[in-house]
Amino acid sequence: MILQLIDIGYLVAVVLFILGIKLMSHPESARKGNSIALAGMILAIAVSFFTPGLDNIVLILIAIALGTVGGLYSAKTVQMTAMPQLVSFFNGMGGAAAALIGLVEYGDLAIDDIGKGSVLMASLIIGSVSFSGSMIAMGKLQGVVKDIRVNKILAFLVLGLAIALAVYVLMAAEPKPLFVYGLVALALIYGLLFVYPIGGADMPVVISLLNSLTGVTAATTGLLYDNKVMLMGGILVGSAGLLLTLLMAKAMNRSVSNILFTSFGSAAGTAAAGQDGDQVAKEINTYDSAILLAYAKRVVVVPGYGLAVAQAQHAVHDLEKILEEKGVEVTYGIHPVAGRMPGHMNVLLAESDVSYDKLIEMDDMNEQLPNTDVVMVIGANDVVNPAANDDPSSPIYGMPILEVNRATNVIVIKRSMSSGYAGIQNALFFDPKTRMLFGDAKKVLNGLVSEVKNM
Structure with missing residues (x-):
């Protein structure tokens, strides 16, 4: 009962x-x-x-x-800019828990129960890979871990050795602790080798995949203990994480294998299409930007990671309200992979009470951009780079972008001319329609609010 x-x-x-x-x-x-x-x-x-x-x-x-x-x-104190790191950390802890459970249970492994033993070995290997990989992903997002080139053959060799040890432990009459700890160590090393060479721009996809692996470990642990809620919950997390991984890869117009086994995003940077030595970006000041915005009929804001770094979500909402009081229509263009995790910009803007109806997804927004007077890009970079459409030699060529260069005017708010997470220069900065408004996003937006109020 x-x-x-x-x-x-x-x-x-x-x-x-x-x-x-x-x-x-x-x-x-x-x-x-x-x-x-x-x-x-x-x-x-x-x-x-x-x-x-x-x-x-x-x-x-x-x-x-x-x-x-x-x-x-952790949840109460984390900054929005560090939310992806926290998600990666929690993923890693889930994998570590599964691996630790496997270490506790391997002593009770029965030789004649190959099914249970296989599940146990899967928990050990996948949990260890998820843990070490998630820790490296967190370090990359935090900027404390750099890309390291890894020989793919060496990485697969390490994984193969871990699997071979798992098979040996399953077949052994009495599994020895040394071999079990050895396969865990090899799985941990493979997790490092797996994530190290992947560029920082691809970390959101990697985190999503590692999240899926953590779900798999929860499911295998549920099988181990015949715990139905762990099994079904793990299947939910694993399938949702895999689906999200595929959707994000599609949004970047790349395959998951291309993301995992190439070094996109780790390059030191290449020049954008159309950027010759005599081309320079044109600057604009706060006052002139305020005039463009205040007398426009339609303004589109494209938020990016720089908005989160500056914690300027409340300032941009204040500017939105001031512009609407003057009869300007203001909406937000949301790219699927803007920020450092799926939905990052949606959550950030929701925090400042921006109406969800104003958040327009990329495909719908691209249809509206030719009829837009001013696009204000705040901290976004790769997701608005026209090289994705125009330069076949660019590593982001073919990636769907917000085509802001089709608008009448573009204002880009950035601290500097630095490249984005993909490590390439942005051709948008040198477009004749574009003006660069340099400075901290929060200070710049507060300045625009003051100027627009006085007009």
Whole structure:
């Protein structure tokens, strides 16, 4: 009877997970969806305490308390610019948990239970790869880990050795700790070799893939313990992460294999199409920019990572409201991979109460740009680079972009002429329609608010 009630509780928890994920697909219901999914997780944890034979309850409660406090503190204090790093860290912790469970359980491995043993080895290898890979991805996003070229044959050799050790452990009459720890060490090394050579511009895709792997480890752990909620929850995370990975790769017009096994984004930088030595970017000051904006009929804001770095989301919303008071239509052009993770710009602008109806996805926005008076690019770079359309030699050629150069005027707010995350110069900066407004985005936007108010 107890086991049946536990299964019912797990089923309800999984339904809440699915409903929560569904509601998270729209910003207006995302907060509610998050709460529903949280309720499902609390229910799953609570039900688990009724598992027959459960012991060490005090230690479990202490671990839950520590994790809860650490998670709440991290979520409350993290800056929006560091949110992708936090996501990567949490992914890594999930993989580490699966690997640690595997290390605890391998001693009970039965020779005649190849199925259970295979699942255990998968948890060890995939969990270890997810952990070390996520830590490197976090370091790259933080800027403390650089791209390192890795011999692909060496990387696959390390993975092959880990798998070979796993097979040996499965076949051995008495698995020796040395071999188990050896395969974990090799899997950890492969995680490093896997992520090191991938360019920083591709880290969001890598994090999504590692998130999928973490979901797989949760599922394998569920199989190991015959825990249905871990199995189904892991399948949800794994499938959602894989789907997101494919969608992001499509948004960059590249295959997942191209992202994982080429060094795009790690180049030191190349000149953009049309950028000759005698070409220079044209500057504009705050006052002239304010005139362009205040007397325009239609303005499009294209936010990027620079907006997040400057924490200028509230300032851009203030400018939006001031312009609308003067009869200017203001919308936002959102590129699928702008920022450092999917939905980064949507979350950032939602934080400043920008209406979701004003956030226009790339394909729809590109149809509207030819009829736009002014596009204001704030901190975005690669996602507005016309080299993606015009320069076959560019590493981003073929990547769908926001075609802001089709608007009548373009104002680019940046601190400098530095290249974007892909490491290439932006041809947009030298377009005759473009004017560069240099400075910290928050200070520049606050200055524009003051100037527009006085007009």
